[in-house]
Amino acid sequence: IVNPPVVNPQLGIRSSALLTGQRIAERLIRDGVQTIAFARSRTAVEILTTYLRESIPAPPGHPSPIHGYRGGYLPNERRAIEAGLRDGRIRGVVATNALELGIDIGGLDAAISVGYPGTIASTWQQMGRSGRRAGTSVSVMVASSAPIDQFLATHPDYFFDRSPEHGRINPDNLHLLLDHLKASAFELPVPAAERFGLDETPMLLDVLEEDGFLRRAGDDRYYWSQENFPASAFSLRSAAQExxxxxxxxxxxxxxxxxxxxxxxxxxxxxxxxxxxxxxxxxxxxxxxxxxxxxxxxxxxDYYTDADLGVTLKVLDAFEEQHGTDGALRAHGEVMVAWHATLFKKIKLHTHENVGWGPITLPEQQMHTTGAWIVPPASVVERFDRETLDGALIGLARVARSAAALLLMCDARDVGVLAQAQAPHTLRPTLFLYDAVPGGVGLAERLHQLNAELITACARMVGDCECPDGCPSCVGPIAEVGVRGKGACLELLASLAA
Known part of the structure; x- marks a missing residue:
């Protein structure tokens, strides 16, 4: 595990994980070591690919030995890259988790994860891409400044001593259930009386018939009526099918x-x-x-673009509410999350400075899912002015995402987090954590049950950080949370733990 050094002690800013990963990959590839580097996002894959191609140019008249690989490439592009890795023509590849498992790319000598992949299982899968042949191999994880990365960098035993995560799924999730019924009908006709574990199944079969996926025959069974294999439209990583x-x-x-x-x-x-x-x-x-x-x-x-996302949340139904003293509350239930891209920034390559921006005008997207929410005691909130409270909530949301991922042993991107100074549902400062999956898979409900452990983990992450007033490794930089943001966040956590 490589933790880039702190380059600005006053602000707690570390050297870029992306640039550190680039330097490691460049050294390995130049020394003849066939290398795969994993990045956390599609944009990061393309930026790292660009940097490596600039530093290791292709020989005259030959294609570049460095390639990117991610979802969104056409199938023929992906197959060509996989073949190039197997026969050795490609010396370096930068990929998302699309190359993590299930694809034969031969035996590589080095694997680099730029940032914690999100789960212990993913980390072992990525590290396991190297060392499949006899001889020396190396696997490196470069920690980013995110709280979960810094926790693992300073507590490596958590990673090396823990077992991989259990797969978590909600079989009653409507989106998943409809896909299961499609796949079932493709294999065998489904009787109209089939329950499939739910009393609502006949109604769902009628819905699939109305949508043209199934056809009800005279023998009172539903038959698959499409030409395509249904599973080809299912994603293992996303519930979006468009x-x-x-x-x-x-x-x-x-x-x-x-x-x-x-x-x-x-x-x-x-x-x-x-x-x-x-x-x-x-x-x-x-x-x-x-x-x-x-x-x-x-x-x-000489720049790339990065978009900001605006998120709103509405509570539709509270399944359980537990009231504490002085207005404290923790609850979970059904929520509707809406989001839209608000603006984009132009980020200069290499220096990563902001050189411009522009608005984005696109329709809002919505998702029904499950969520948990926490309201701190009123007496603690009243200690802060609005600016300090906003900073404390920003910091709490930032660290809660990482703490939730550690507790649930899931990818931090599986849990959405939103802090509101005056939430419409509670009319109070509120922290929301929700399943980032349509319909939910039980993550928020489990966080509701583990509320005490979540608060303890958050307090530990913030308290263990050596920065005085906030940094990217805990609550966020001072420019975002303010000078009192870290201290106020710790006060909120202390009140929630009481």
Whole structure:
């Protein structure tokens, strides 16, 4: 585990995990070591690929020995990269978890995870991509400044001594249940009286018939009525089944170069975005949201774009509420989460400085899921002015996401977090944690049950950090949480633990 050094002790800022990973990968590839580097996002994959291609240029007349690999590439692109890794023509590949398992890419000599992959299971899978042949191999995890990464860097026994996570699923999740019924009907006709574990199954079969997926025959059974294999439309990593197709209009004839899932499209292919594909930059000229098509053209610029997301949450039903003294509350129930991309920033390559911005105007997306929420005692909240309270809530939300992931042994991206100074449901400062999956899979309910452990883990993460007033490794930088943000966050946590 490599923890980049602190470069600004006053602000607690560490050297970039991405640039540290680049230096390690560059050294290995130059020394003839076939290397795979994993990054946490599609944008990070493309940026790291760009940096490595610049530092290790292709020989004259030959293709680059460095390639990116992620979801959204066309199948023929992915197969060519996999073949190049097996036969040794490709010396370095930068990938998302799309290359983590299930794909034969031969035996590599080095694996680098830029940032904690999110789960212990994913980390072992990524590390296991190296060392499949006789001889020396190396696996490296480069810690980012995120609280969960810093916790693992300073408590490595948590990683090395813990077993991998258990898969968590809610079989009653409507989205998953409908997909199961589709797959079942493809294998064998489903009797109309089939319960499939739920009394509502006959109604769901009727819905699938109305939508054209099933056909009810005279023998009172439902038959699969589509030509396509249903499982081909299911994702192991996302509940979104719609994609936006990316069309390159640079040449004489438009051509499809990739796709992106509907949830991520507002962040990656909004108008004026710089979409990076296989190390090449494309400017998004137009996004046809209704037709699910993004039209791009090749450009050569010295920046990339990064979008900000605005999130709102509405409580639909409280399943359980536990009231404490002085207005304290913890509860869980059904929530509706809405989000939309609000603006994009232009980030200069290499220096990562902000060189511009622009608005994003796209429809809001919504998701029904399950959530848990926590309200601190009124007497503690009254100690802070609004600016200090906002900073404390920002810090609490930041550290709660990492603490929740450690407690549940899940990816931090599986849990959504939102802090509101005056939540519409409670009219009080409230911390919400919700399943980042349509319908929910039980994460928020479990956090509700583990409330005391969650608060203790948050307090430990914040209290163990050596910074005086806040930094990216705990509650966030002072510029975001304010000078009193860290102390106020600890006061909130102490009141919630009482």
């Amino acid at each position: 994609n936006v197709v990316i069309i390159d209009e640079t040449g004489d004839r438009p051509r499809v170069i990739g796709e992106v899932d509907l949830f991520a499209a507002p962040m990656l292919v909004h108008e004026q975005a710089i979409y990076i594909h296989a190390g090449r930059q494309f400017h998004v000229d137009r996004l046809d949201w209704d037709e699910r098509k993004a039209y791009v053209r090749a450009v050569d610029v």
